Structures are given as structure tokens and as C-alpha cells.
Amino acid sequence: MDLENPGRLVIRHADASDWLGLAGIDAVAASGDDARRASIRRWCEQGSVLLAEDASGPLGYSVLEYTFFEQGFITMVMVAPTARRRGVGARLLKATEAACTSPKLFTSTNVSNHPMQLLLQRVGYSPVGLLHGLDEGDPELFYLCPNAQPPGPVKAED
Template sequence: MDAVSLGDFVVRRVSESESDALVGIDVVAIEGDTERQASIRRWCQQGLVIAAEDASGLLGYCVAEYTFFEQGFVTMLMVTPSARGRGVGHRLLDAVAASCTTPKLFTSTNVSNQPMQRLLQRAGWSPVGLLHGLDEGDPELFYLCRPQVGPMRP
């Protein structure tokens, strides 16, 4: 994916060397979650991360993997608190869908995460299932986006 200008910010693929910068904008990683920090580094090494940035720096990032029943799955979507409500998450989801190499692209969020559910609905994703047992007392709601699949991309 080449950098794509989307108004006041750009969406682009992240290089491996930028993992520390991503850790610095991830609210979970900043709080010292070493598992999240390691995941961010692994995702960057594997070339799975796209990010949105403006003149002030990184605004958010999104990770798509292809290990969910051999379909695309948005593993992580993180937007810095100061950039929320500006369309960053929506543009990141659109970019992932545009670059998806499978007929289906899924994601999930906790039932308690109402902002993410609203974002997914605005972005045209459809709820497709509910899974109990991952987070006790807070089921996981799964969503589906049917991206326009083009030629296979590396």
C-alpha cells in the first residue's frame, strides 16, 4: 500500500523500525502491557500494520491478519484519544478492506465497546455472531465486511 492522502491525514504501511512509535500511541501498551508491546513489534516485523498520520505524528494504526479460517481479520484498531471522532478509524478500516486479499474480512469487539460498534456500523460492517467466554461477562461481537477483492497482494 502506498501512502494515500485522506484530507488532513495520510494512511500508509508502517515499517518495522516504527514499532516503538506505535507503542507510544497505543493506550494499552503505554500503560506497560508487555504482551501488547510484543504484539506491536511482531505485527510491524510481519508488515501487517497500516497507520494514519498527520503533521503532528501518528494518529492510529490497524492490523489485519489472515489466520482466521484463512480469511482476513482486523486484529487491532487503535486511534489515539486526541484523534478520535475525526474519521481516522473509519479511514483505517476502509484502507484495510481495500487491501484485503480474501473474500471476507472479519473483526470483533466486546459488547461493552459501544464506540467501536458504532464505528463498524458507520463503516458498513455487519454483525454476524456473538461469542461468550473470552472476556467473562463481556461477550465478543463479530462483524463482517465483504471487501472488493482484487489481485492477490504480497
């Protein structure tokens, strides 16, 4: 058994052909949500998706975009129900952090999404804000990646 990579989990950039497999493991898309399926397809076509897979197929994915004040934003982290609590989400977050090209990386989750909150806390993300009004009665919690690079002082040249 490979202790560095149990189950031979591989994380790679998804391509346009991966969207259908990801829609199959996404609980919302698999339940028939056409808008989510369209989003997954668009994200894959745009090259915004990191895909976690093993020999059995896709286990999860994350979406990294730069539409949040031109900073990195993890729009989605989804792990197949059968692959949860096996480190897939944490590995996706770490891979997304490594792929991010902006100084800061944010994400958010609903107050009701306790598993995601626990995952973010476990990997060191800091809560940075709360927004009401997106989902009625379920505010959105925003988090900042622990490896964010705050802008340093501007150094004058001699």
C-alpha cells in the same frame, strides 16, 4: 484546506521501525502493558500494520491478518485518544478493506466497546456472531465487512 484529505492524513504500511511510535499512541501499550507492546512490535515486523499519520506523527493503526479460517481479520484498530472522532478509524477500516486479499474480511469487538461498535455500524459492517468465553463477562461481537465477496457459483467450462 484539502477537503479530500483534511489534516493531510496519510495511511501507509508500517515497517519494523514504527512499532515504538505506535506503542506510544496505543492506550493499552502506553499504560505499560508489555504483552501489547510485544504484539505491536511483532505485527510491524510481520508487515501486518497499516499506519495513519499526519505531520504531527502517528494517529492510529490497524492490523490485518489471515489466521481466521484463512479469511482476512482485522485484529486491531487503535486510534490515539487525541485523534478520536476525526475519521481516522473509518479511514483505517477502508484502507484495510482495500488491502485485504481474501474474499471475506471480519473483525470483532467486545460488547462493552460501544465506540467501536458505532464505528463499524457507521461504515456498514454487519454483525454475524457472538462468542462467549474470551473475556469473562464481556462477550465478543463479530462483524463482516460490507464489501466482502461471497463465493459465487462455480462456472463449468464449455
